[in-house]
Each structure stands twice: as structure tokens, then as C-alpha cells.
Amino acid sequence: MDFNFENELAGKIALVTGGTKGAGKAIADRLLKAGATVIITARNKPEEQIDRRHFIAADLSKPEGTQQVVDQLLHQFGHLDILINNMGSSETPGGGFAVLSDNDWESTIQTNLLAAVRLDRGFLPSMVQRGAGVIIHIASIQGRHPLYDATLPYAAAKAGLINYSKGLSKEVTAKGVRVLTVSPGWINTENTIKFLERIAQSSNSSVEQARQSVMDALGGIPAGRPAEPEEVAELVGFLASPRANYLSGSEFVIDGGTIPTI
Template sequence: MKHDFNFNNELSGKIALVTGGTKGSGKAIAERLLAAGATVIITARNFPDEPNEKLHFIAADLTIPLGTKKVVKEVLTKFDTLDILVNNLGGSEAKGGGFSVLNDEDWLQTLQSNLLAPVRLDRGFLPQMIAQKRGVIIHIASIQGKLPLYDSTLPYAAAKAGLINYSKGLSNEVASKGIRVLTVSPGWINTKASKAMMERIAESSNTTIEQATQSVMDALGGIPIGRPAEPEEIAEFVGFLVSPRANYLSGTEFVIDGGTIPTV
């Protein structure tokens, strides 16, 4: 089957939602989809520091059910449909120091943002995607789903492992209905959030930020390419995955880590 693709405006007419879309990789992904012609909605708790009037913003706390219900209702009321869902929201705010310093609140907070928020949004938007027999769902996971850092981000790693497994199962269920579900698992990304994580690790371990950074690099086994990823590099790959050029890709986890994971 031959397709003629318009690479400059290939998402024209598509409605896309990017969670956590006001900063870091989420911001870069939203801008990449916008550049490809999509109408893009972003969500976060707070209004973006650098607002883009071309991006439609919905303030919502996706770590609670009411927040996800609000987003689903507003998107479908205003735009009638959703073609692309990028579940980018995530991160770790848990204390470093291993299992003994973590309480139930640490675990629940991390699971809510990294696993349950995507599950709820998928559940909210999938019925209309199935009805229109098309749609793409991207879950942004992490290499920590397979390479956990027990001393710094254990709940985050466990949540992302759950997301990877859930994403594969969901794909098996909805692929025959015209919905493509994919997982992108980045390694270290050079964002403000990653820098803040280094500060927390340094504080909890009574070391410098440089030492904390090196400790994480050592725990990861190094990054053969020699640097963390830039948010725009993750965004470029997501832009490909949601495009018609990737129509035969579904149910797969794609790792973008500069060679960090040491196994095939």
C-alpha cells in the first residue's frame, strides 16, 4: 500500500493532547506536534511560565480522578474528538535513600502521576477513538522501568514498569479497533526537573550536585553517547510515531537512552 505523506503538515486536522505540556519534554512534544499542523492541547497544574497562544491550555491536577475527568470533558466538549494522546506527565518527588525512607504517601503520589493518570485518561478518551476507528496513544515511560535506581527513584521505577506492561496489554486489546498504542522510554533527559532531582539526591546524601550527578551516571552504567538527551530529541521521535509514517507501529516500547541500557 503506497502512501503520499506531507512531511511539512502531516498532522493537519488532528487534535492532540499532551499532558505535562508546559515544560521539559512535554513542552517540546507539544511544540513539535503544533509545527506539524496539529491542534494541540496541553495540561498541567499551573499556567505555563512561557505561554504559547497557539497551544490550548487546561489547568488540571491529573493525579486525582476529578482532574482527569475535567480534561476529558473539556477536550470533548470544545473539540468533539481527540486523535492523539501523549501521556507525558510524570516524575519523581520521592525522597532518596532507599526503601526505608519511603512511606505510603511517597508511593501513592508517584503511582498516581506516573501510572494512574494515564490509565484514567486512556479510559476517558478511548471510547470516542474506538467509535471513530482511529487514534494514537503514546505513553512516556522510562528506562528505569527496566533499570531501577533503588537508592533514589524506586517508586518512579516501579510505576514506569507498570506503565510499560499496561501499555502493551492495552495495545493488544485495541489495535484491531484502529488504535495504536506505543511506549517511549527515554533515559536521562536534560530538563529542569532532572536538575531538581540531582539537588534532592545531593541534599539527602549530603554530597554536592556534581557528586550526585556522577552517582546517578554510575548507577545507570554510564551513557555511551556521552550526554543526556535534549527534550527536542524526544519530541522529534514522538512526532514520527504519531504521524501516518508510523501507521504499522503498535504495541512496541521504544528506548531512547544514548545506549545506556547495557543489554540487547
């Protein structure tokens, strides 16, 4: 089969949650480059120009926010071909399990698991009816490699997302909808740089020393560096494309070799 990689998603409607920065922005750019019509969501519209991308402001951690996105997108575009559930974050305090409140757990699970579940539930009926669609859940290697001190709720939510994604694929692949999971390791984003600067300031060390301390906490990254957002986006772009038509139900880890087990 011959594919024009520069135009392989022409005519496709794609939604990327958390698509205004970091890996989400890179994924949106990659799908746009492949010819898709791209809609991005976040709580607030980015300050920089978002040429050729449509924007829906919504808080996906709340049921009304996900319903707003479903209703607005289907009203404006009629259907959705590609759903990239990229939104995710960890804002819980450090200090281990004892400092984590019910609210810490609930808000993290809402953001990192249930937002994706609700969006899938909103868009899947029309995908199944059309017999076509791609859903990609952006999880994390923490789903199987948790950092217990500060991100235990995030790791648990991502583990749930990985398992949910596999189960969903069993149900809908035969109906024409491919469901996949991408689990990145550490990604070099603007938030990562700010995080390293805070570590360096609090520990009276350099940013490079802070970077090494994070890699050490992960057990080392054989590739010697975090992933660039564009590297994650390239994998997602391939999986969303017709070149990956036989792939469904799989988890794809992109971590520079971080996870030490198979």
C-alpha cells in the same frame, strides 16, 4: 507513500499531558509544527506565552482532574486523535525501601500510572467508535533499569505503565487505535539542571562532576550525555504520524545506549 512532514498532522487534535516544560513542552511544540491542534495540561499555567496551544489546568493525579480534562476537551473539540501521556515525576525521598511510606507509593503510582489509565479510559471509547487514534505512553528506562535508592516507586509505576500499554494495544489495535510506549533515559531539562546544582552544592563539587556522578549511577551513558528534549519529541512526532501506521504495541527506548541488555 508521500508525506508532508511539516503538515502531516493537519486537522488532528492532540493532547500532551505535562506539556508546559521539559520533554512535554518539546513534544507539544513538535506536534504543533506538524500541523496539529495541541492541548496541554498541567496543574498551573506556565508563566511564558503558549502561543497557538490550548491549556487546561488540572491535577491529573486525582480522578476528578482527569475527568475534567476529558469533559472539557471533548466539549470544546468534539474528539481526540492523539493522546500523549507524558506526565510523570518522582518526588520520593532517598534512603531505600525502608523510608518510603504508603503515601509515597500511592501518590507516585497515581501520577505515573493511574493518571494515564484514567485518560485512556476517558478518550478510548470515542477513538474506537471512530476507528482511529494514537495513544503514546511516556514511560522510562527505569521501568527495567530501576535506581532503588531514591526512585523505586517511580520505577515500579513505569514498569506497570509499560506492561499496561502492551496489554491495551492487544485489545484496541484491531479497532483502529495504535498504542505505543516511549521509554527515555536521562533527559536534559531545566529540572535536571536544578537537580545537578543541588547535588553539586551538597557534595561540594562542580555541576560537571555531579553530571558524571549521575551517569555513573546509571551505569554509564555510551552517548556521553543526556538526551535533549527535542530528541525525544522527534521520536514521539514520528510515532504519532501516519508514517508509523503499522507500529502498535511496541516500546521504543531512547537512552543513548544506557540499558546494558537487549
